[in-house]
Amino acid sequence: MTTSLFGVTLPNKLEGSNYSTWKIRMKEIFILKKLWGIIFGQEIQPTGLTLIDLRQQEEYDGRNQDALTMIRMLVTDDVLSHVKDA
Numbered sequence: 358m359t360t361s362l363f364g365v366t367l368p369n370k371l372e373g374s375n376y377s378t379w380k381i382r383m384k385e386i387f388i389l390k391k392l393w394g395i396i397f398g399q400e401i402q403p404t405g406l407t408l409i410d411l412r413q414q415e416e417y418d419g420r421n422q423d424a425l426t427m428i429r430m431l432v433t434d435d436v437l438s439h440v441k442d443a
Contacts, residue, residue, distance in 0.1 A: 365389060371432040383431065392424045 368382035369375060387393040394400035395417070402421075403413040428440055 367427075367431055371436050373433075373436065379431070383428070386427065387424065390423070390427075392420055392427075395421050395424050 365386055367386065368379055371379045384393065387396050400417065403410055403417055405411075405414075429437060432440060
């Protein structure tokens with residue numbers, strides 16, 4: 358563990374050879390930050406046009422972006438090219 362982001366200590370960056378341990382640690386971070394449902398596809402992106410729907414959509418989009426940011430920041434430059442457009 359090397360650094361802190363979103364209030365949690367983060368694992369070393371994914372560099373290919375450490376995938377098995379990186380994956381376990383990332384899952385725990387996503388669970389801790391209540392982002393696992395988005396990553397695993399258990400949370401469905403809200404749709405609808407009511408004010409409540411739009412607020413839920415905004416919250417979902419923000420959480421989705423948080424998850425993507427965490428992934429992108431925790432991979433090496435070589436791996437980043439594979440996830441940059443996710």
